Amino acid sequence: MLIVKPQISLLLGAVFLVYLGQMTLNPIIAPLAREVGLAEWQIGVTISVAAIMVVLTSQSWGRRSQSLGRKPVLVAAFALATVTMVLFAGLAALGMAGVVTGTTLFVLFVVLRGIGFGAAISAVVPTAQAYIADVTTDEETRVKGMAGVGAAQGIAMVGGSIVGGVLSAFGMLVPLVAVPVLLAAGLALISVRLRRESRHELIEKPARISPFDSRVWPFLVAGFGMFTALGFIQVVTGFLIQDRLGLSAERTGLYTGGALLTAGVGMVLAQAVIVPRSGWSPATLLRAGGAVALGGFVLLIPNAGMVLLVVAIGLIGLGLGTAMPGYTAGPTLLLSREEQGGMAGLSGATAGLTFVLAPTAGTALYSAGPVLPVITGAVIMAAVWVFVLVHPRFRAVRAVPVSR
Template sequence: MLETKRALPILFAVMFFVMVGFGIIIPVLPFYAENIGASPTQLGMLMAVYSLMQLLFAPMWGRISDRIGRKPVIMIGISGLALSFFLMGISSSLWMLFAARIIGGFLSSANMPTVMAYVADITTPEDRGKGMGVVGAAVGLGFVFGPAIGGVFSKISLSMPFYIAGVSSLLTFFLVWFLLKESLSEENRGQQDSKKASLWQAMSGSLSILFMLQLFISLSLSGLEATFAYYAAKKAGLGTVKLGYIFMIMGLAGAFVQGGLVGRMTKKFGEGFVIQIGIVVSAIGFGLILFVDSFTTAAIFLTIFGIGNGVIRPSVSSLLTKTSTAGHGSATGLLSSVDSLGRIIGPPLGGWLFSIAIGLPYISGIVLSLIALVLYRFYTKQSQKNPSIG
């Protein structure tokens, strides 16, 4: 499809710049909040409130995009992100920082589900995995380059990265405004709204199993992200610079696999095969992490995990948009909400397990991966019994 060839590079750029802006503030926010007077507990709440807003409102924005179109909702999300960055940059008290994070979480929760719904609109079922992989690759690369940029500009001042992120978001807004065409015609909006089932009805049955699967994957990933720095320091004496390199290597490898291999694999073998392979490789990665003893082993083992984990979300997104009757935006919105729930629960759960035994978050990651694999097998059996629901 010619439309797909034109739109996918634009969507890649949009999500790349969105995630670069988001990533820029990651290394700076803890120190910035501390300077304003935030305690460690308040810092945790500051991080959690953003994910909470994503959890609550991503399904709403996905549903709205099914009714009014993708482009306006993407523009709302990006403008909200820009506003929140500028508000954080001028914050002089903790309440202002919380307000900025709440506004940013509320509005920017429109971005991911709507972009994924856009991909579902413009791709054939055979190429759906490729499109979702391209979005995943953009997200991964944005997280690689964003924190590095934020670290550089933080040397000028702690507020500078927020202004840089705000400008990046504004440029992305204009990129969408001028270059991205609407993917959902007015006629299709009307048809989707009249024919589709209610959100919760359409997400019941076998499809609910896919959401549970994604929740366990998100839990295991966020638990690792919250504890790996401490784990690598204890096991291999790695500092922040080397950890930065390790996560960069993992991000680049994951982006390469998502952007290049996911589409080919899903087209040849189907999403189900890729999901199961991804879960198995993730579990192997978790197991290998228990044997980290140097920079090299940490980089290799974490990259193995990252490659496995990275192919799961695009494949689940592709499968959901093919089988759900609730509209592409509603399906991807609920999936983003489930992801956010995992990111709220995962870090404190991982930290608690780490306090008991430093290898426990990764052992639990193996267990969660195996549960996800069993869930997928159960989903397959349920779908075969009743093909109409999944």
């Protein structure tokens, strides 16, 4: 009998490329908004709309990756992402030239960066997570696989911070042009290399998972809290650096890229080294990672210069990088194969839900007082840490037999 080797590394490559494209935008999104005349809250709304699309489509993508196959889902996702980012780059150029301005510019930002790109990227991580859950059956291997997804995202954060930050020194449009090129490379990779499953490998009717299922809701609450805390500071990091240090738009992109690079390094260190070697259970990962991330949020509160800011963001990346594999792997160990696609989508939707309100609320709080979103993130992170310490679900996670 021919044994087909799982293509986990290829799925991780897809995660890396789509997040590399997204992270390349992060260092420049704040200064770009100001260059084209958009207010902070308008960028917050754009990111929140993208999160709404993740919430609405993640579980559907996850189930369809089991019923239709991983390849068709990822090809469709990468094609949509590439097209929308080509159009977004063109729109940004028109905005900087003053050809498209005001409400029209804002609406098109929402349609392209929010609706189009948000719907596209929401397919990739649930598809990869469902696949890993499908081909792994024990806790240690499952946790390592889920940590691999996080490591791919972390490496993409590092790469995107470098690419976006460095390219922004040559002008705002240069990294914008690089994004669809990266996405097109991902589309080519998936189209050529990813094997399409045979009919017997697919699941005709993948199960839908309720967020109120007693097996999963405590993990969803913990994940919701972690991503909410992150969302409160992620979108304002560029504004925080520009205003605390008094930088120009181009230098803000470079400095923000450096700060996000530190977060990415922390995340990669956690998910590529600490998590695989620790052998910790999902509950332990959540507790240890939550404590480290909380320390980072607290250090970010005072305006004490760039060095402390970078250290704080690095600790947040390290802590959340340690905790997230516990959040993603823990509930999958309690579910059957037919439920994995729905669970992967639900995990993605939960993360997306936090970015529906957090970026808009974060930018609104920033307008009222630059330190307010940081304090809010710290309070939420503290609540999550206490929750995973005291809730009985995190005392033990045992795998159930996986139906085949």
